[in-house]
Amino acid sequence: MNTLAIINATEKHAAEVARLFDAYRVWYGKASDADGALNYITQRLRQNESVIFLATVDGAAAGFVQLYPLFSSISMGPVWILNDLFVAEDFRQQGIGTLLLETATEFGRESGALRLHLETGPQNFGAQKLYEAHGWKKDDEFFCYSLELS
Numbered sequence: 001m002n003t004l005a006i007i008n009a010t011e012k013h014a015a016e017v018a019r020l021f022d023a024y025r026v027w028y029g030k031a032s033d034a035d036g037a038l039n040y041i042t043q044r045l046r047q048n049e050s051v052i053f054l055a056t057v058d059g060a061a062a063g064f065v066q067l068y069p070l071f072s073s074i075s076m077g078p079v080w081i082l083n084d085l086f087v088a089e090d091f092r093q094q095g096i097g098t099l100l101l102e103t104a105t106e107f108g109r110e111s112g113a114l115r116l117h118l119e120t121g122p123q124n125f126g127a128q129k130l131y132e133a134h135g136w137k138k139d140d141e142f143f144c145y146s147l148e149l150s
Helices: 011-027 034-046 096-110 125-133
Strands: 004-008 051-057 060-072 077-087 115-117
Touching: 004 096, 011 034, 011 051, 011 060, 011 077, 034 051, 051 096, 060 096, 060 115, 077 096, 096 115, 096 125
Parallel strands: 077 115
Antiparallel strands: 004 051, 051 060, 060 077
16 A cells, blocks of 8 residues: 655755656656756745645655745735646556645635636646546636746
């Protein structure tokens, strides 16, 4: 029987998270950049700019979810952006994504957030199915825009 654990990642977990983070970026079509991933994750954790939950199976890093804080002016309260959710290929179909999503949801509630927000690619059907199965709703009220600055 495998032992599954969810850890609230600290800087000491940066290397484990960074390996997954690099694989996540590659999945989204970016070139692998292990050093850049480690630097990025280390800085987020060191500066308390994000909250990362790391899933481990028998001590091996299996997946992660990363949340960033935000505030809603209209609702006048805190919101968390669920920016990254990834499970390594060898660990998929074991409920890890669900557990990470549930952990993020519970964290959001406990932190007093009004809601969680996320965006995913239109072809990411697996993630869409997971989110919708857990009560997430597609936004039909607002359009999402982006302006590239670099």
